[in-house]
Amino acid sequence: MKIAILGTGGGARSHAAKLLELGHEVFVGTRDPQATLARTEPDQMGNPPYLDWLNDHPGATLLTFGEAAAAADMVINGISGDHAYQVLSGIGEQLTGKTLIDYAVPYVYNHDTAHKWRTPWGFMPLLHPVDTDSLGEQIQRALPGTRVVKAFVTQEQETVVDPKSIGGGDHTMFIAGDDPDAKAVAVQLLREYGWTDILDLGDLVCSRGLEMYAHFHAAVGMALGRRFGVKIV
Secondary structure: OEEEEEOOOHHHHHHHHHHHHOOOEEEEEEOOHHHHHHOOOOOOOOOOOHHHHHHHOOOOEEEEHHHHHHHOOEEEEOOOHHHHHHHHHOOHHHHOOOEEEEOOOOEEOOOOOOOOOEEOOEEOOEEOOOOOOOHHHHHHHHOOOOEEEEEOOOOOHHHHOOHHHOHHHOOEEEEEEOOHHHHHHHHHHHHHHOOOEEEEOOOHHHHHHHHHHHHHHHHHHHHHOOOOOOOOO
């Protein structure tokens, strides 16, 4: 299958590498390919320059966001939640008729609020929207011709592509979406990744719960000091 990964961060790289390993044709989307390839310093998350990664994964094709989406049969959104809506809204034509798996969390960074939550890496970002809307729903409203599925949100992406790295794979992945066929595509990909326990939460409105879970996941991860999975019993 031809699959586009929008974004060049650590999570997007995990998906691209795994999809290449599985034999898929991979197109990676970025805002400016030449600028991405020209960077010589690690990104803000400490990932090495993208050119270094690309040299180790020559099967991936780096394109603009729109070009990558147009070339693919299915698209995975790995763009940071604070930029995803704007970017995806701008390439609606290239996404029309396709399944878009979205794992972005609508974080607001550098906020000036009272009672900030201090973490080892700085202050925890805010979630916006929250409660009455979700980023997944916003993306679907902006892209009525695209079939949006919210998935992968409740795990680090390194675990999404390698579930057996946690508890031998005996934990639960959640999905939500309004289109049954699109959810079936997402489930098929998760099976390829190695997931055996996949819980369909229902319509895309359940993205609200998936996105809000991010804070709890962070709290547990900080308490444990390592990656983990959750299992519905």
